Amino acid sequence: MTVLSDEVKDLIIETLELEDIEAADIDNEEPLFVDGLGLDSIDALELGIAIKKAFDVKIDNNSEDSKQHFYSVKTLCDFIESSRK
């Protein structure tokens, strides 16, 4: 069984067409946006739709909570797991 964090990383790379980056290059704790991976606000929208589709979770647009869920791969995984329960 694949680890959830690897699934999320693969989804990020595929959805955002990060052709020069591999899953191993993405740190679980590192910020996804601006610093760290360097994603921008359009990526946030794109990733939101992809996560919704892939894991069937509900995401509130523009809420403070969503911002925290999308901080890093780890926070995203925590959010997906808590939504599944």
Added chain:
Amino acid sequence: MEFRVKNCVAWAGELTSDADWRGFANGEKMLADVTLAPALKQIPAMQRRRLSPFAKMALHCALEASGDVASSVPSVFSSRHGDLHKTSKLIADVADNAPLSPTQFGLSVHNAVGGQFSIYTKNKAPLTAISAGEDTFLMAIADAVCKLNSNDYGSILVVYTEEVVPLKYEKYIQQRQVSIGIALLLEKAQSSEPSIQLNVAANAVNEYENTTLQALDFLTFYHGSQDQQTISSKRHIWTLSKSQLRS
């Protein structure tokens, strides 16, 4: 109207250099059916990942033709069909009730490529994006020359891009289809430099569109030995002529 072509950069099939296009104009080189997009390695990977083949052709030509003035030159971006592969995929998603990709949506508008040029070069000069049926390429030149003269610009960039359309739209196309990018850096005509005259008249009799893209007719004229060329479209008769230096 009269103008000078400072730079002319075109990308289609395997023809990419001035020498290639001179070969095309004098019949030595043929235009291949398939066009591979330029690599554009100078654009950072995080920006480049969002460039479609359409955007890559446009940006390659725009950057090469504008050169030193890339970050300050005003521009006219033009295309008859725009990035139709992107647009038609979005339309299909709408029809399927599928969520639209925000990235694709944002980049499907007609001025998206101009916007990407402006972001990459940090160019804040006026930029327009136009479409004018089969006359798009020559109308873009006419638009640019008017802007050049009325605003007293030092130069202006004209970019035209077209791609072979998605299969379902093929039946509406009357031209031989070519994926092509071309950019011209235009300056005001000066008596000390060779220039080009462009004239247009209404065409009342033509029932059919020209079967060749105007951009290709222009490249044949620009790189070839003919001093004059007439291009007829359904609505217009365009005349291009080279004014030679008289000393």
